[in-house]
Structures are given as structure tokens and as C-alpha cells.
Amino acid sequence: MRVKQSSRGCCWWFLVVVTLALVYDAIVYTVHKKTEKSEGAAPIPGPPGAIEKKYVDALKIAMQFFDIQKSGELGHSKRFSWRGDSALTDGSQAKLDLSKGMYDAGDLMKFGFPMAFTATILSWAILEYGDQMAVVNQLDPAQDSLKWITDYLINAHPEENVLYVQVGDPEIDHGCWERPEVMSENRPLTQINKSSPGTEVAAETAAALASASLVFKSDFRYSSTLLSHAKELFTFADKYRGSYSETIPEVATYYKSTGYGDELLWAASWLYHATGDKSYLQYVTGKNGEVFAQWGSPAWFSWDNKLAGTQVLLSRLTFFGNKDTTNLGLQNYRKTAEAVMCSLIPDSPMATESRTDSGLIWVSEWNALQHPVASAFLASLYSDYMLSSGTAKLSCNGYSYKPSDLRTFAKSQADYVLGNNPMKMSFLVGYGENYPQYVHHRGASIPADAKTGCKDGWTWLERKEPNPNVATGALVGGPFLNETFVDDRNNSMQAEPTTYNSAVIVGLLSGPMGVRRSVKSEKPSVVSHLRIMMGQIFVSGQASPSLHPL
Numbered sequence: 001m002r003v004k005q006s007s008r009g010c011c012w013w014f015l016v017v018v019t020l021a022l023v024y025d026a027i028v029y030t031v032h033k034k035t036e037k038s039e040g041a042a043p044i045p046g047p048p049g050a051i052e053k054k055y056v057d058a059l060k061i062a063m064q065f066f067d068i069q070k071s072g073e074l075g076h077s078k079r080f081s082w083r084g085d086s087a088l089t090d091g092s093q094a095k096l097d098l099s100k101g102m103y104d105a106g107d108l109m110k111f112g113f114p115m116a117f118t119a120t121i122l123s124w125a126i127l128e129y130g131d132q133m134a135v136v137n138q139l140d141p142a143q144d145s146l147k148w149i150t151d152y153l154i155n156a157h158p159e160e161n162v163l164y165v166q167v168g169d170p171e172i173d174h175g176c177w178e179r180p181e182v183m184s185e186n187r188p189l190t191q192i193n194k195s196s197p198g199t200e201v202a203a204e205t206a207a208a209l210a211s212a213s214l215v216f217k218s219d220f221r222y223s224s225t226l227l228s229h230a231k232e233l234f235t236f237a238d239k240y241r242g243s244y245s246e247t248i249p250e251v252a253t254y255y256k257s258t259g260y261g262d263e264l265l266w267a268a269s270w271l272y273h274a275t276g277d278k279s280y281l282q283y284v285t286g287k288n289g290e291v292f293a294q295w296g297s298p299a300w301f302s303w304d305n306k307l308a309g310t311q312v313l314l315s316r317l318t319f320f321g322n323k324d325t326t327n328l329g330l331q332n333y334r335k336t337a338e339a340v341m342c343s344l345i346p347d348s349p350m351a352t353e354s355r356t357d358s359g360l361i362w363v364s365e366w367n368a369l370q371h372p373v374a375s376a377f378l379a380s381l382y383s384d385y386m387l388s389s390g391t392a393k394l395s396c397n398g399y400s401y402k403p404s405d406l407r408t409f410a411k412s413q414a415d416y417v418l419g420n421n422p423m424k425m426s427f428l429v430g431y432g433e434n435y436p437q438y439v440h441h442r443g444a445s446i447p448a449d450a451k452t453g454c455k456d457g458w459t460w461l462e463r464k465e466p467n468p469n470v471a472t473g474a475l476v477g478g479p480f481l482n483e484t485f486v487d488d489r490n491n492s493m494q495a496e497p498t499t500y501n502s503a504v505i506v507g508l509l510s511g512p513m514g515v516r517r518s519v520k521s522e523k524p525s526v527v528s529h530l531r532i533m534m535g536q537i538f539v540s541g542q543a544s545p546s547l548h549p550l
């Protein structure tokens with residue numbers, strides 16, 4: 001199914017369309033021509049049962065990785081025989097319970113910045129697609145995993161201007177190869193505070209807690225707690241500005257942040273959705289928007305850069321509620337979101353060149369799949385916003401595209417990940433016939449009854465046999481630009497999964513399951529939770545007191 005970029009020319013896009021149409025044979029697909037204007041309502045790419053099943057199966061698998069990454073006392077959350085309680089005393093030196101939360105990747109570090117991003121994305125996926133998750137019994141596990149992180153984040157914020165952003169010392173941790181259950185090394189804590197602030201990590205944590213406050217709306221006390229921490233953390237982030245990578249240089253080895261302006265806007269956008277408080281909207285559309293939003297410049301969405309996510313989230317307002325066309329800030333976010341979408345559609349005149357020969361978005365050698373999956377998640381959301389709001393076309397430099405074009409793109413990335421690629425390999429562990437057997441993951445690589453610890457455990461990394469335990473749901477780093485993959489346990493560049501990768505793929509796989517239809521057929525039961533809230537908040541023009549108890 002390779003479509004060589006070198007064949008790009010008069011009929012390159014046509015080949016792509018035909019190829020995709022053959023591959024996704026279950027989709028009712030109309031070959032579209034580039035036209036200056038598009039007529040009528042967008043066709044609804046209603047996926048019949050056969051094609052949905054694939055994504056449902058993959059979603060059920062992807063969701064399980066969170067159970068593998070859980071730290072703390074598992075209790076009813078114990079789902080894998082080879083996983084047990086671990087890190088029970090994390091936080092004890094500060095008299096805090098930081099035992100929960102999730103390990104970052106194949107190691108046993110708890111890094112607050114990417115962990116909070118995982119929670120924000122999981123919240124977003126639940127808010128948009130929770131009804132669809134519920135149909136296939138995935139809403140409870142999604143909420144359970146989200147709460148496993150938000151319980152931790154609440155405890156990591158014991159005082160107004162103090163947030164613990166890391167548990168474990170990466171030097172010590174990376175000097176060991178052991179199961180989390182036997183870990184006995186020192187687990188130092190790292191905090192941000194007024195003298196050593198960390199705006200991006202405080203703001204991302206605010207975004208996580210604000211979005212989760214919407215997810216857990218029906219649990220009044222928990223939701224209120226989440227929201228009050230979110231507000232306080234946002235104020236801390238905004239008032240004491242500084243990048244944690246600069247104030248605490250050690251953290252920069254692993255999750256170096258390239259700036260905090262994007263997290264401030266992202267957090268304020270989530271707080272606006274959670275509260276309806278106009279001051280948060282003014283924050284993102286006013287001066288801070290001008291300084292930080294980089295309007296007009298599309299960027300990749302990742303754990304480090306939240307701008308594209310912010311643009312898509314704020315586009316919600318112009319799609320569904322706020323028809324106030326005089327709000328130039330909101331228009332600018334929407335225009336930039338459109339530019340992101342235009343760059344993703346492969347035959348758009350604004351299409352990014354950052355793709356492999358067979359069409360996978362490819363931006364970085366390390367953890368290559370994070371960008372295509374996150375981009376596809378956004379494209380899937382945007383296509384749903386277009387469909388649900390009756391927006392028939394997206395204009396890219398004079399050419400127009402339909403919601404189905406974005407959805408086709410999103411599916412192409414999901415399908416690549418699930419095995420439709422030159423390697424014929426599924427990068428989602430446990431899905432399909434052929435998935436990585438040498439995932440760089442300590443727990444998966446060591447038998448549960450092994451007696452090894454920190455140092456003697458390295459033999460498990462080095463051995464030639466496949467992992468004894470399947471890291472079900474792990475989304476590994478993925479292929480090189482030349483579409484090769486080396487399934488080697490020590491190849492952390494390609495064979496290591498991350499928890500935030502799982503959040504974006506859960507979001508992506510929840511979307512194209514196709515419960516949602518056009519506005520006309522949209523019934524309350526299939527409308528996303530966020531949409532319901534948005535409608536009540538913004539269509540009526542004011543926050544409903546029952547939705548905003550604080």
C-alpha cells in the first residue's frame with residue numbers, strides 16, 4: 001500500500017484517495033475533486049459495523065496499558081497477574097501520599113509534566129467520546145485511570161504555591177532494571193514553589209484538574225476539589241512565571257519544556273470550559289493570546305506544545321456557542337486550528353511534508369508515533385465539530401475539504417499504527433498478529449517470580465528471548481522515517497512505550513467508532529458530555545448555576 005512521495009504530481013492525491021478507498025473498503029467513499037466550493041451538507045462517513053469493530057477492539061487493548069503503569073496499592077485495579085503493589089511509600093518524606101499516579105514509560109519514574117498531560121488528554125477524550133466509550137464498556141476503565149492520576153495530582157499540591165512535579169531520581173532509577181514491585185531505592189521528591197517556579201507544569205496540572213472536574217461533575221465533592229486545585233495552580237503558574245527546566249535544570253534531561261505560554265493558554269481554556277468564567281476567556285483572547293498563541297503558525301501537538309490542542313478546544317466555542325464574530329482572538333484561534341487541519345490533509349495545498357512514504361505523519365525519531373496519533377486525534381475532533389455544527393467545508397488556500405477528509409486522514413494514521421504499514425506490524429502491543437515482542441519495559445521484561453533486584457536484573461534486558469509478559473496496550477515509539485522498526489529491548493528510541501502515547505491513542509480510537517451522526521440525528525444520549533455542557537453554558541449566554549457549583 002505504499003504511495004511514494006516521488007509520485008506526487010498531477011495525480012498523486014488521486015492515488016492516495018483510491019488507495020485509501022480500497023483499504024477502507026467498508027467506508028462509503030466518494031472520490032472528491034478539489035473544487036472551489038462545496039455544495040450541500042457534508043456526507044456522513046457512517047462506518048458500518050465491520051470497520052468499527054477494529055477500533056473498538058484496539059481501544060479495549062489500548063486502555064489496558066494504564067493498568068500496567070499504575071503505581072501504588074492496586075486493590076480492585078489489579079488486572080494483570082504480573083503487576084502488584086509498588087511505590088507505597090512515595091511521598092512519605094514530605095508526609096504526603098504520592099503512591100498513586102503512573103510510571104512514565106518503561107522506567108519507574110513519575111514525571112509530573114507528561115503525567116498531567118496524560119490526564120488532560122484522557123479527560124478530553126472522555127468528555128468528547130465518553131458516551132461512545134460507555135457503549136463498549138470502556139468509560140469506567142477510562143475514568144478509573146484518569147482518577148488514578150488526579151488523586152495523585154491533588155496530593156502533589158499540598159500548599160497554594162507548592163507542587164511536587166517528580167518522584168524518583170532518574171539517575172538512580174535508570175541505574176536499575178527491576179520490577180516496580182521490588183523497588184527499594186530512594187525516591188526523592190522534586191517540588192516547584194515561589195522561588196523555583198515551574199509555570200508549564202503547574203499550568204498543565206491545572207488543565208488536567210480543570211478538565212477532570214468536568215468528567216467527574218456528578219461527584220460534587222470530588223469535582224469541586226479538582227476545580228479548586230486547578231484554579232489555585234493556574235494562579236500560581238501565572239503569578240510566578242518561570243520554566244521548570246530553567247529553575248530546576250536537572251529536570252531538563254528528560255522532559256525539557258520549550259516554553260510555558262502554551263500551557264498558560266491551554267489551562268485557561270480548560271478553566272473557561274469548567275467554570276464559564278469570562279475572565280479566563282479574556283485571558284486567552286487578550287494580551288496573553290497575542291504574546292503566546294502564535295496565531296497563524298501551525299505547530300505539532302505534544303506533551304511539550306499545547307498550542308494546537310488549545311486552538312481546537314477554543315474552536316469549539318465558535319462552532320457551537322459563541323457566534324460573536326467580533327471576538328478577534330477566538331477567530332484567530334479558529335483560523336490557526338484550520339491551518340493545522342489543512343496541513344494534515346495529505347492532498348491539501350498546505351499539506352506538511354513531514355510524512356513517511358506511506359503517509360504516516362513523521363516528525364521525530366524518538367517516540368515517532370506521538371505526533372501522528374496526537375494530530376489524528378485533533379483531526380478527528382475537528383471533523384466531528386464540523387459535522388455536529390453543520391459546517392460543510394474547510395478552506396485551505398482556496399481549496400475546500402469536507403469533514404470526511406479529516407476523518408479519512410485520522411483513520412489513515414490509526415490504521416497505520418494498527419498494522420497497515422510496510423512492516424505489516426501493529427505498534428499497539430497486543431493488537432493483531434504481529435506486534436513488538438521486545439518492548440522496552442521493565443515490568444514486561446521480567447517474570448513476576450524472578451528474584452532479581454536493581455543490578456542483577458539487567459540480565460532481563462540483555463536476554464535474547466521475547467518479553468515474558470505482554471505489555472498490553474503499550475503504544476511503542478514506532479518506525480524510523482524509512483519505515484523500518486528494530487524490535488530490540490534496548491532500543492528505547494523505538495521500542496519504548498509512554499503513558500501519554502496511550503492517552504492520545506485512546507482519544508483517537510474512541511472517536512471514529514461512529515456513534516455520532518449529524519446534528520439532525522444527534523440525540524442527547526449520543527451528544528458528548530462536553531457538548532451538553534457547552535450548550536448549556538454558552539447557548540444560553542451564561543453559566544448555569546447547577547453546572548457550576550463553585
Ligand SMILES: *[C@@H]1O[C@H](CO)[C@@H](O)[C@H](O)[C@H]1NC(C)=O
Nearest residue numbers: 190191192193194195196248
Ligand atoms: C523550592 O524548590 C526548589 C527546587 O525544587 C528547592 O530546591 C527548594 O528547597 C524549595 N524551597 C523550599 C522552601 O522548600
Ligand SMILES: *[C@@H]1O[C@H](CO)[C@@H](O)[C@H](O)[C@H]1NC(C)=O
Nearest residue numbers: 365479480481482483484485
Ligand atoms: C532506516 O533509518 C535508520 C535510522 O536513520 C537507519 O539506521 C537504517 O539503516 C535505515 N534502514 C534502511 C533499510 O535504510
Ligand SMILES: *[C@@H]1O[C@H](CO)[C@@H](O)[C@H](O)[C@H]1NC(C)=O
Nearest residue numbers: 461462463489490491492493
Ligand atoms: C543499551 O543501550 C545503551 C545506550 O542506549 C548502552 O549504553 C548499553 O550498553 C546497551 N546495552 C546493551 C545490553 O546493549
